[in-house]
Amino acid sequence: MPDTRTVGIVGARGHTGAELIRLVAAHPGFELAFVSSRELDGQPVSAHVPEYPGSLRYANIAHEELGDFGVDACVLALPNGKSDACIAGLGARGGEPVIVDLSADHRFDDDWYYGLPELTRDRYVGQEHIANPGCYASAMQFAIAPVRDLVEGPVQCFGVSGYSGAGTTPSDRNDVDKLRDNLMPYALVDHLHEREVSRQSGLAVEFMPHVAPHFRGLTVTANLHLREPTTLDAVRARYADRYGDEPLLRVDDNAPWVSRIAGRHGAEVGGFTLSNDGRRLVVVATLDNLLKGAATQAMQNLNLALGFPETEGIPVE
Numbered sequence: 001m002p003d004t005r006t007v008g009i010v011g012a013r014g015h016t017g018a019e020l021i022r023l024v025a026a027h028p029g030f031e032l033a034f035v036s037s038r039e040l041d042g043q044p045v046s047a048h049v050p051e052y053p054g055s056l057r058y059a060n061i062a063h064e065e066l067g068d069f070g071v072d073a074c075v076l077a078l079p080n081g082k083s084d085a086c087i088a089g090l091g092a093r094g095g096e097p098v099i100v101d102l103s104a105d106h107r108f109d110d111d112w113y114y115g116l117p118e119l120t121r122d123r124y125v126g127q128e129h130i131a132n133p134g135c136y137a138s139a140m141q142f143a144i145a146p147v148r149d150l151v152e153g154p155v156q157c158f159g160v161s162g163y164s165g166a167g168t169t170p171s172d173r174n175d176v177d178k179l180r181d182n183l184m185p186y187a188l189v190d191h192l193h194e195r196e197v198s199r200q201s202g203l204a205v206e207f208m209p210h211v212a213p214h215f216r217g218l219t220v221t222a223n224l225h226l227r228e229p230t231t232l233d234a235v236r237a238r239y240a241d242r243y244g245d246e247p248l249l250r251v252d253d254n255a256p257w258v259s260r261i262a263g264r265h266g267a268e269v270g271g272f273t274l275s276n277d278g279r280r281l282v283v284v285a286t287l288d289n290l291l292k293g294a295a296t297q298a299m300q301n302l303n304l305a306l307g308f309p310e311t312e313g314i315p316v317e
C-alpha cells in the first residue's frame, strides 16, 4: 500500500463535493488537505458533513493559490468552464498533482484520460489529468458496451434523473415546487452527454433527459437496434461476461429501479427485453448520480492514479 496521500477538493460545498468529503475522509490512505468553498468560508466541515470527523474548515481559496498546498491530488467539483484556472493554479509552484475534473471541460480532450474505470481502465497509462464522465453518460455506456459491436443505427436513450443532478444553483430543474408530481423534459436534443457517449462509443446516440421530484439516482432506458437477430440467453451471457467480475456493477434480469440505487456506490444493468424478431433490444441502467455518476467514480480514478486498489475506501456491497 502506498504512503498516505494528500487530497484537496475544489467546489466542496456542492452535492458532489459533500460526497467526496465523506469518501476521502473515510479512505485509509488519503488525507483531506483542503476543501474550498466561497460561501462556506471559515465554517467547520463537520457542521455540513457530519460523517467528517476532523477539524478542517472550508476555505475560500483563490484558484492561483491552489498550488501552495502541494497536494498529491485535487478533485475539481466546479461548474463547467472553471477548471482551467484551477489547473494553472495547481501547477503554479511546479507541482504536478493528479487532477480529477468532475466537470465536462476535458471529456472531449485527447490529452486527458477519460476515466470510466470499468470500460476505459486499460487505457490508463499514468496520466495525471483525468476527466470524470457525466452521470447519465456513465449509465448509457454501461447499458451499451456489452453489445456495442452488435448495434446498428442510432441508439435512443430515455433518461430520468433526481434533481440533485442539476446542482445547487437555483433553476427549474432543482425547484422542488415546480417538480412536485411532475416529470420535466429538458435538452431533448444535443445534450452534452449525448455527444459524450457518441464520442466514446462511436455510435450515434439520441438522448432525451428528464428530471423528476426525487433527490438522487438516475435511470436510463436504452433502445438498441441490432444488425442480426439474437436471443435473450446470448444477451444475458454478454452482460454477465463483461460485468461479472466488476465489484461496482450488478447485472440482473429484472429491470433495475431508481428507488433502489439511491445512496449506493455501484450501478445496476438489466431488464433485458427483446422484440419478437430478435433485433430490438431494450436495456435499463441505474446509478446514483452523486456516487457512481460522480464521487465514487472520482475515487476509483484517484485510487488508480495514486497506486491504491481501485475500490479502496469505497463501500462495495
Ligand SMILES: NC(=O)C1=CN([C@@H]2O[C@H](COP(=O)(O)OP(=O)(O)OC[C@H]3O[C@@H](n4cnc5c(N)ncnc54)[C@H](OP(=O)(O)O)[C@@H]3O)[C@@H](O)[C@H]2O)C=CC1
Pocket: 010, 011, 012, 013, 014, 015, 016, 017, 036, 037, 038, 039, 040, 076, 077, 078, 079, 080, 082, 102, 103, 104, 133, 134, 135, 164, 165, 166, 167, 168, 169, 289, 290, 293, 294
Ligand atoms: N450533481 C451531479 O449529479 C453531477 C455533477 N457533475 C458535475 O460535477 C460538478 C459539480 O456538480 P455539483 O456538485 O452538482 O454542483 P453544485 O452546484 O452542487 O456545486 C458547485 C460547487 O462549485 C462552487 N462554485 C460555484 N460557482 C463557482 C465559481 N464561479 N467559481 C468557483 N466555485 C464555484 C460552489 O461553491 P461556492 O459557491 O461556495 O464556492 C460549489 O461548491 C459540475 O461540473 C457538474 O456538472 C458530474 C456528475 C454528476
Ligand SMILES: CC(=O)N[C@@H](CCC(=O)OP(=O)(O)O)C(=O)O
Pocket: 080, 102, 103, 104, 133, 134, 135, 136, 161, 162, 163, 164, 165, 166, 167, 173, 192, 193, 209, 210, 211
Ligand atoms: C438533472 C440535471 O440537470 N442533470 C445534469 C447532469 C449533471 C452532470 O453530470 O453534468 P455534467 O456533464 O455537467 O457533469 C444535466 O443534465 O446537465
